Amino acid sequence: MGRGARGEAPGRLIGVSLGPGDADLITRRAWAQLQRSDALWSYPQRSLKTDSYALAIAQRAGLAVPADALQLIFPMTHDVEKLSRAWLRAAEAVLPVLRSGRDVLFLVEGDASTYATFGHLARTVQALDAEVALEIIPGVTSFHASCARLQLPFSEQDDTVAIVPAAYGVDMVERQLDDYDTLVLMKIKPLLDELLTLLSRRGLLEHSHFVERAGAPDERVLRGTELLQLQGTKVNYLSLLIVKNPQRLRGDRVKGCKKKTPLPDPLPNIPTT
Structure with missing residues (x-):
């Protein structure tokens, strides 16, 4: 045929x-x-x-x-x-x-x-x-390119990561915040104001990063409280948020998860013979 x-x-x-x-x-x-x-x-x-x-x-x-x-x-x-x-x-x-x-x-x-x-x-x-x-x-994703631009590790050691279309709703996003070290929120345009309110309430703004049109000539990057500039504005469809969970980064116990093992200190200088 x-x-x-x-x-x-x-x-x-x-x-x-x-x-x-x-x-x-x-x-x-x-x-x-x-x-x-x-x-x-x-x-x-x-x-x-x-x-x-x-x-x-x-x-x-x-x-x-x-x-x-x-x-x-x-x-x-x-x-x-x-x-x-x-x-x-x-x-x-x-x-x-x-x-x-x-x-x-x-x-x-x-x-x-x-x-x-x-x-x-x-x-x-x-x-x-x-x-x-x-x-x-295969190609480079927007969230990997964004982390490189931000000089921000996407994941380290035994970090957990979630990549979530924000269209699933703010309630679902809030549940994910407790369970992952890194949360990538895609397609944030329709819910941006609600997401900013959530991040402010949870004290996560300083651990949040906004990237619009990653890698393009008109790329826009905002960090921490700079994100408040976005309230009431329209962003490009090709925008994302990368949120780090500071509790999990400290190794705190979250919802019964096993406490993370801290990274070892740098090895001491060992003299050579």
């Missing part, structure tokens, strides 16, 4: 991760794919009136966008029916190319397996044609 007119196998659908915004974070493997002249570029776009963030990363890297590059519209909505129709339209747009035996590169900001549109497209394509092969090129 999926083979082309000459009987060749379908092309591969390749998720090309580009990192969160800094073109220097594109991996060599992703770069090699973007140099190909035989593959079709495709990229996600929220609407015809907005630019593609993923495509902009490739452009900042100095890459010329191929004339036949294909934009795929994925609207910002929680309406399951609208999303399903968008995924189907995107899959139907790339399938003829794949069935001709040509690979399709799908450009993704961040990492293609982490809160990315690529998974929805890949599942829909394979539901229509199971012979289409997939490949995912």
